[in-house]
Amino acid sequence: MASRLITACVTTGPVSTAFSDDAVLGAMLEFEVALARAEARLGIIPASAADVIVRAAAARDFPVDAIAEEARRTASLAIPLVNALVDRTEAIDPAAAGYVHWGATSQDVVDTAMLLCVRRAWATIAVDHARLIDSLTRLAAAHADTVMLGRTLLQPAVPVTFGLKCAGWAGALTRCWRIWSDACANLQVLQFGGAAGTLAAFGARGEELEQALAEELGLAIPDAPWHAHRDRIAAFVAASGVHAAAAAKVARDVSLLMQAEVGELSEQGGGSSAMPHKRNPSGSAVVLASAGRLPGLVATALSAAGHEHERGVGGWPGDAALVADALEAAGSAVAALADVVDHLHVDVDRMRQNVEAAAGTVVSEALALYLRQRVGRRRADALVKEALTVVATSRTSLAEAAASIPSIAEHLDPADTPWLADPSTYLGSAGRLQERLLDAAARQDSSGEE
């Protein structure tokens, strides 16, 4: 059991609470109560028995430690939980005890309880995600004309706008969210199959009961009980990983742009226990630490998905912990990133200065293309190389260097080479692409709840 302290940077309070002992116990009891009610409703068990089970389940004294210990001995959280519920039911009315967990199996309660916990966790993550997209959209709108260096392989490239960068982040996160929320919806289906997934104990009434139970719990009904088919879990954990990767990209970019030598963005940040002058990308660090857990967790989920026959040996007992780990880490990444973006300081001047510091070299592409049309490829490339050498040695700008080389200068027409005078204008379709990204994000947003 990882402690609060040791996991401080890779989970959040609200998501971890959704998988706390109280929450897990509550969700398992919620299943047992719903089962009893649904069975009573259909006359499968006596209504009086259901009433007693409901009362017994309301007890506050379920022994967490003893249940955990016995769960480890039996490789099933359900067995000690059911036993504890039977004890409490029996104490009220022995006759009712026979109807506890009627016709259900361990996976029915444990897997369905996991879904109920996921549902709670998801609600809080969805809020953080929405906040994140909102902030990015606002930033993008505000900085549609803020020119900054594009950077490829960490080196200056042609300029982009900070608005486009924000829109790109938002676009990716929005696409990932759609996949993740689809996977979450696909997962919110009742697991109820009885001993081997045939609803055997209910004879011809299995489907009817399944329907009633799903209604009690507010869950959809799958094509069939999924106890031994963990594809929905695997897909959900995988989608958590895809979203977290998109979040990590943003945090990586922010932390790089916050380097003192770059200075274009800054987080509210945190300090250092040693150095008073430090302002650290602490929020990005939390995003990266949290998101960094996902690839491994996804690998685990995929490896664990192949349950043998009608219930696996080793796959199942770890699944709920795995789902919790994945949601806590992915949720932590979303929450931390939303905080980072909410309080992001954009240094527009520094962005401009960094473009200027590149002295126009970043439009060398434009110059090369321009000259190729006029003097052919080899000659053009040689001339651009010559101009770049002048820039490097004389600490002048590419425009000045080009003007100083007659074989280039003779071809330059200011009307056709505005980017030479002002590289910030070499933006191509940046504006349109930003619009397209934000439109897509907005469509996504309005098209669905989640």
Place this chain on the structure above:
Amino acid sequence: MASRLITACVTTGPVSTAFSDDAVLGAMLEFEVALARAEARLGIIPASAADVIVRAAAARDFPVDAIAEEARRTASLAIPLVNALVDRTEAIDPAAAGYVHWGATSQDVVDTAMLLCVRRAWATIAVDHARLIDSLTRLAAAHADTVMLGRTLLQPAVPVTFGLKCAGWAGALTRCWRIWSDACANLQVLQFGGAAGTLAAFGARGEELEQALAEELGLAIPDAPWHAHRDRIAAFVAASGVHAAAAAKVARDVSLLMQAEVGELSEQGGGSSAMPHKRNPSGSAVVLASAGRLPGLVATALSAAGHEHERGVGGWPGDAALVADALEAAGSAVAALADVVDHLHVDVDRMRQNVEAAAGTVVSEALALYLRQRVGRRRADALVKEALTVVATSRTSLAEAAASIPSIAEHLDPADTPWLADPSTYLGSAGRLQERLLDAAARQDSSGEE
């Protein structure tokens, strides 16, 4: 470069061919040709130049080894490829050489070429998947009434039908296929952004060219160039992993049911280099070996997805190899599994014998529930335990044991306990669940191309 021999069990000929040197070279040239054509069509480059580029790209003498070596030096497959195409274009008409790769960047050609290779690989995988689902559906229909042991934690549980088992496999594979083919469709979007993703070289004509190029290549247009946003790749590789996990579950089940001591299924199988009597689950072994590569590859894809700024340092140069590895392994799993299922021998007698060998103990659940309604939980559980002890010590059936214990016998009504006489009837909703699974698979099939 892994060799044919060493990868024999984790790829297939058709899928690996889609990523062969010829295919990769061809796809990159296909991009450059399409680009030249689209640009000529819009008057961005001279039509005559495009014609020459097309002819140059048709050359058969691109130096694979030299390109590979230089790719490693520059961390870009595009640079040596473009240089080689420039050389060949220049040899035909120097003036045309200036227009090769006009306004594009390395990622445009490498990433888009990867998509073209994926498209070819996908076509062959889709055929194998369809064959697999067909075979499973046929098997399910044929064995809707073939009763066999359910098995949980590798121990006998209440009976199921082999038809339901096949339908369960088909259901999971169908669900996974939907996710995988959605992810594939999402990925089939042109990457074309120029140096830093703004289509800078084309001024106001970027979108127009993007449209023309996408048409040439038969690809969709994304919200924006995705060079630095690898979520689609990550989601596609992840979906490959989810599908492979579902395939692995089937292979695991088959190999377990093929154990000599179980003997319910058998593969056509392969032999042994040492032991003439051996008949091995070789097909299942290939499925498991292939599918076993995916969790790690997915983890790699997720970790690699966070490209810095407008093009990452280390993420990009390995992406195409990763996608190829994932598709080859996942495709190998599908193909091998389709072969296994196509030739699966079902030993219906052995299934029945194994149910009978359990001597009715597998309906102990039913007996317990039956008795709990009559004598309460504690008493019922004690009586069932007593009966099971009789079975274990006297090698009799549960029915006989129950009949021999007066406190049980007095409650037994044959009309209400048919499962005691014949455990094969204790099937609950197995039939209906099979129908629901196959209906869902059929709907999926008819609803879409893929």
Place this chain on the structure above:
Amino acid sequence: MASRLITACVTTGPVSTAFSDDAVLGAMLEFEVALARAEARLGIIPASAADVIVRAAAARDFPVDAIAEEARRTASLAIPLVNALVDRTEAIDPAAAGYVHWGATSQDVVDTAMLLCVRRAWATIAVDHARLIDSLTRLAAAHADTVMLGRTLLQPAVPVTFGLKCAGWAGALTRCWRIWSDACANLQVLQFGGAAGTLAAFGARGEELEQALAEELGLAIPDAPWHAHRDRIAAFVAASGVHAAAAAKVARDVSLLMQAEVGELSEQGGGSSAMPHKRNPSGSAVVLASAGRLPGLVATALSAAGHEHERGVGGWPGDAALVADALEAAGSAVAALADVVDHLHVDVDRMRQNVEAAAGTVVSEALALYLRQRVGRRRADALVKEALTVVATSRTSLAEAAASIPSIAEHLDPADTPWLADPSTYLGSAGRLQERLLDAAARQDSSGEE
């Protein structure tokens, strides 16, 4: 924060306790106390200040929740902990507060505290491992002559002994333990480097203080502070994964041999919440669920190991949680496996019966080799195939089948083919190999604990 219930099957009480909030808080304070003492000893800070710090650290009222929350904000568990200690020190003597955490940095306390927690966890794992090897060694000795089917690809192969199988398990676990304990010893080195790893605050006295601090804490001294070099952590987590894989192999084998249809081993096991007759390989399930977490955790550790410059952005804040997760899961696998093996029931009769049920076919290799020497390869292989067909169709033994085929019978000399009459004798070097394995395990054991 994963709860006790949800992680019940993937950790153990003792190991999780080593990473509990109390333990983590205690270990961090242990570092700060040792630092103050060492600094006072060398006269770097006043002895009186150290005394006050020691007293302040003894307080029981450190606010875990507030520290966790602030840790998330600053991406450092150290900052709020140091602040809390400063507060408590100041409350006793303001002058002493200046000397808290003197010259140290966040990583010094957090990383070193992690080592102290690992040391505690390790002690309990080592006991479980020793118990496991003892039990396997005893089992091996007891079953040196217990013949059972070898099985390859889950099909009957030539016979082995259960003793050899146990010795093989013990051998692998012993080899893995050596690697794991070496990695643990390599990791037990003080992290103490100050702000950027140069011990800058101590001028020329850094090494002296390092020595004193290491003595206080009972840790070795590394070549240099390892704050940004996480290879020791990566190697330790990786070694946890290698050991867990060896444990998983044993559990996999046990669970397969416990199948009702095989019946050669049985665990004490657990029951089912639905089916009274079930006896499940619950211990093996816990081993497999626990060990199954490791591959993913190792991938995470390797991906996280590349900290930037003198302290990474995202790698560090998750490291302690990762190490805890890995040790908890690997420790859980060892503990559960030791329990399984301690109480393993070996059904020697069933092993013999299963060999007999193979009707001698498992020595088809021996017959083929024997005949090849006499009639050449093609003829021999055809004859063996003929004999195997007789066995399959007439339900006779290979010995009888061989005797019934004149072209085989004429070559058979009972003195040279004892394995035909009794396949159990076809054991080759099984005995010697078992001895070699156990000798190696014993040597390892006597060569030193760690």
Place this chain on the structure above:
Amino acid sequence: MASRLITACVTTGPVSTAFSDDAVLGAMLEFEVALARAEARLGIIPASAADVIVRAAAARDFPVDAIAEEARRTASLAIPLVNALVDRTEAIDPAAAGYVHWGATSQDVVDTAMLLCVRRAWATIAVDHARLIDSLTRLAAAHADTVMLGRTLLQPAVPVTFGLKCAGWAGALTRCWRIWSDACANLQVLQFGGAAGTLAAFGARGEELEQALAEELGLAIPDAPWHAHRDRIAAFVAASGVHAAAAAKVARDVSLLMQAEVGELSEQGGGSSAMPHKRNPSGSAVVLASAGRLPGLVATALSAAGHEHERGVGGWPGDAALVADALEAAGSAVAALADVVDHLHVDVDRMRQNVEAAAGTVVSEALALYLRQRVGRRRADALVKEALTVVATSRTSLAEAAASIPSIAEHLDPADTPWLADPSTYLGSAGRLQERLLDAAARQDSSGEE
């Protein structure tokens, strides 16, 4: 089969050649030849038969494609290889054909052949590693006094030396190499066990033959055949991952220090297909792309290590490809990094300028500690904060700011605060730590070849 082009950045020629079809075929035949020779030497098979087998194995016409196809059908590379060798032997002398592969099993040849391929690959990696350590050691020596910014969380921290940084890289790589080369040595043990690992076909002569075969192949002898115990493979792949992570850290640091805005290091680098001015960290990109494959491959190796019984179903057929992938990627990282470091340009002036640009703020720690001794913690911290605000607003240095604040100035004694005038002197034990690291690396080097 991934192509040369697609894997260009994640393997090297020499390492991939060690796993080429020729190499794999050659290694398998080397095993069969060594087996025949050893058996002939001991009189187990006729010497004349061995001679013929040796001649047959020398044929150049083994059908790679057909072997690969049949390998996939049988899940064993050995079966078609042995058949092909039998055919060729028979063509020379039918009598000899009976003795091909005598008493061996598929895993014996495939696993041992894999080791022979690894041995070849290892030799080339070892040369690259040695070159890398040499270059780093030389760089460290040359830059023992080159002061540069330490950087934590990508922000300026107290200064370090570039020599210490190089020594830190070398130290980690040296530690990882020791683990990796130990794992390689542990793996270089013959796999030879016959059908189920008991050397059954050789009666009492198994150990004698094992000895002779190991001599033929130059391999050590394990405690027992390791066919079903893959811990050595898992540990070797894991160690590849640990080493690659250490290499990735160097490449990450180099690429960050090569950012135009930082400019302290530069690689020889590569260009861009779009932008003539670009100088990219292409070598680092190849290191990162290659090393990035390892975490996933290690996860796969760990998951695949649990082979069932005496030979697993799915684990084995993929092992050789996995080992090849891991060595190719890890070897590619080492080779590329050695190239990067060999040609690394160090801009000592820029390092100094970047330290100066921090205006002394990086010794805020020193000032705080200094003042705490004189005015207590709270007051000192407030004064340092005040000074830092002056620096930030007046663009002055910390020294000037401190001098301008009387409450600080009154305590400043230049003799005790040399770091204020020159932050470059605030280096603590940097020099000694560098020595210790290089001494350890040198000891390692002289202690063994590997």
